[in-house]
Amino acid sequence: MRIVLKIQYDGTNYCGWQIQPNGNTVQEEIERAIEKITGEKCSVTASGRTDSGVHALSQVAHFDTNSAIPPEKFYSALNAVLPNDIKILSSGEADENFHARFSAKRKTYEYKIYIGEFPLPLKDRYAARVVTALDVKKMDEAAKMLVGKHDFKCFLAANSSVKDTVREIYRSSVAEKDGYIIYTVTGNGFLYNMIRIIAGTLVKVGQGKFSLSEVDEMLVAKSRALAGATMPAKGLTLISVEYENKEK
Amino acid sequence: MRIVLKIQYDGTNYCGWQIQPNGNTVQEEIERAIEKITGEKCSVTASGRTDSGVHALSQVAHFDTNSAIPPEKFYSALNAVLPNDIKILSSGEADENFHARFSAKRKTYEYKIYIGEFPLPLKDRYAARVVTALDVKKMDEAAKMLVGKHDFKCFLAANSSVKDTVREIYRSSVAEKDGYIIYTVTGNGFLYNMIRIIAGTLVKVGQGKFSLSEVDEMLVAKSRALAGATMPAKGLTLISVEYENKEK
Numbered sequence: 001m002r003i004v005l006k007i008q009y010d011g012t013n014y015c016g017w018q019i020q021p022n023g024n025t026v027q028e029e030i031e032r033a034i035e036k037i038t039g040e041k042c043s044v045t046a047s048g049r050t051d052s053g054v055h056a057l058s059q060v061a062h063f064d065t066n067s068a069i070p071p072e073k074f075y076s077a078l079n080a081v082l083p084n085d086i087k088i089l090s091s092g093e094a095d096e097n098f099h100a101r102f103s104a105k106r107k108t109y110e111y112k113i114y115i116g117e118f119p120l121p122l123k124d125r126y127a128a129r130v131v132t133a134l135d136v137k138k139m140d141e142a143a144k145m146l147v148g149k150h151d152f153k154c155f156l157a158a159n160s161s162v163k164d165t166v167r168e169i170y171r172s173s174v175a176e177k178d179g180y181i182i183y184t185v186t187g188n189g190f191l192y193n194m195i196r197i198i199a200g201t202l203v204k205v206g207q208g209k210f211s212l213s214e215v216d217e218m219l220v221a222k223s224r225a226l227a228g229a230t231m232p233a234k235g236l237t238l239i240s241v242e243y244e245n246k247e248k
Numbered sequence: 249m250r251i252v253l254k255i256q257y258d259g260t261n262y263c264g265w266q267i268q269p270n271g272n273t274v275q276e277e278i279e280r281a282i283e284k285i286t287g288e289k290c291s292v293t294a295s296g297r298t299d300s301g302v303h304a305l306s307q308v309a310h311f312d313t314n315s316a317i318p319p320e321k322f323y324s325a326l327n328a329v330l331p332n333d334i335k336i337l338s339s340g341e342a343d344e345n346f347h348a349r350f351s352a353k354r355k356t357y358e359y360k361i362y363i364g365e366f367p368l369p370l371k372d373r374y375a376a377r378v379v380t381a382l383d384v385k386k387m388d389e390a391a392k393m394l395v396g397k398h399d400f401k402c403f404l405a406a407n408s409s410v411k412d413t414v415r416e417i418y419r420s421s422v423a424e425k426d427g428y429i430i431y432t433v434t435g436n437g438f439l440y441n442m443i444r445i446i447a448g449t450l451v452k453v454g455q456g457k458f459s460l461s462e463v464d465e466m467l468v469a470k471s472r473a474l475a476g477a478t479m480p481a482k483g484l485t486l487i488s489v490e491y492e493n494k495e496k
Contacts, residue, residue, distance in 0.1 A: 117324070122374070
């Protein structure tokens, strides 16, 4: 039976989603928890990897099991053995053809920024700090230029070997809320480090270091060197994953 | 010269403000940082102690120094040596008669609650969890009954030996915001554990286990046994301290 999970995690103390030879990962914690409650070794597949230090409000993953635990009870059995920084929000039976990664249609991420001369203890865990003031309206204009189907090669980590760098973005906007500047982006998929590089590019727009036409040029030129720096992982949170027009 | 500091801290990893024989405290970290930058051993006095695990958005403290560092530069010198979960928001010269504790006129605290069957990784650091739904309107009505000058003995930790248990509360209200239920209280001072016991009492009101008249009765009877449980420290944050009608 295929089980689908919705998962929330604080990524601070993990080396990302995917199992690594060194360092603890979210996938490893969940697979260990499943083994504890079912006695079965299994492999859990997420909608996508999140990097070291990235958080998830609602990640989606699936695994197969022969356990007699009712699908809708898995979340509570797993939560009893999971650490407090990883919890299963819900569980249920999935169609045999459901695949957390390949069936995913849209993902939404948030990148949170705050302005500060030094790290603010009550903001620094889930947001990245920028020292100078930012023009949020300009950042929002630049963000909206990314909506649509584009080759996002300029926002791909330089060390990646991915071939197909075309993605479609449905929403891309920047707004101020409760003392944070928040970049929200929804797309059919994202390249490695793409959102963190977009965030770094938008920060430069907000500082007046990039004009809107320069953002346009980097999309056309497809050169990573033209875009902004990769912003820190801790500001990034996977908000939701959608499947077949409805959230799983 | 007397220096006044505004301090923000994440209390999670500290045994509260005040120096303890065992366990690291915020006061100790700040005194150590002052010694590092001035070479002087000194004693830092806060507006009040915060308990183990309690956070501060803006605590106020003072200390005396012979250092030649300009008062308004202290914050940045201290931040360079302080850990990331304690930072000085601002520093300045204070009047010789200024005393962070005795000159304080009003303090504001927030107690944050969220509803959850299990701990939510992205909420659990700065808020306390309650399993069952709460009637926020009823909680707000009960909270407002506490405004005014009252003997708050019923909300004093049972092991305290404090004699004068009369305090004046200027604001006391409950509201829902961004998925949290937030109790905000401003007063001229608070007894040991008072806000956490009030929060526990308001939770029982929200669950329908206490009526408004029962809250009235516990104030009259002055008995700790009649009030609710002491809620966890992590939900409590010192928001601000006011002096002589203006915030320091």
